Amino acid sequence: MKSTRLCLACGSAFAPLPHVPHQRYCSSKACQRARRRDWQNNRLRVDSDYRDNQARAQERWRERHSSYWREYRAAHPEYRERNRSMQRLRNARRSCRPIAKMDVIGLPKPLGSGFYVLSHAHDAGVAKMDAWTVHIAVLSAPTAPPM
Numbered sequence: 705m706k707s708t709r710l711c712l713a714c715g716s717a718f719a720p721l722p723h724v725p726h727q728r729y730c731s732s733k734a735c736q737r738a739r740r741r742d743w744q745n746n747r748l749r750v751d752s753d754y755r756d757n758q759a760r761a762q763e764r765w766r767e768r769h770s771s772y773w774r775e776y777r778a779a780h781p782e783y784r785e786r787n788r789s790m791q792r793l794r795n796a797r798r799s800c801r802p803i804a805k806m807d808v809i810g811l812p813k814p815l816g817s818g819f820y821v822l823s824h825a826h827d828a829g830v831a832k833m834d835a836w837t838v839h840i841a842v843l844s845a846p847t848a849p850p851m
């Protein structure tokens with residue numbers, strides 16, 4: 705009898721291929737893409753050489769294709785419009801939240817578990833293509849600093 709297991713990506717039961725005894729993703733195209741994406745995300749997290757190589761390769765690609773995003777935005781008006789409305793939303797949020805006046809408005813609400821957009825700190829507030837959407841689960845809440 706063939707043993708089956710559950711695919712890490714889609715959750716369906718599948719029988720591992722005979723030559724891949726530790727197979728954890730089923731053979732569907734989407735799940736194999738997910739496997740490679742997960743492998744790469746893990747690699748980016750644990751391997752600083754890989755991370756540096758990827759960053760350099762992306763920079764070279766951007767240099768060779770400097771007009772890519774400009775042309776993409778021109779060809780996809782709905783994408784451009786979404787970016788604009790998201791940016792207006794960020795701008796509005798930023799202007800109505802005076803961070804420096806914590807003593808007047810009280811302590812800011814601590815971040816809770818949920819989905820966040822993660823991007824490099826020096827790009828904060830700017831529409832970014834290479835931002836990750838991540839899920840953060842809060843394990844312990846920060847304690848308020850002494851006044």
Ligand SMILES: [Zn+2]
Pocket residue numbers: 711712713714715716729730731732735
């Ligand atoms: Zn699957």
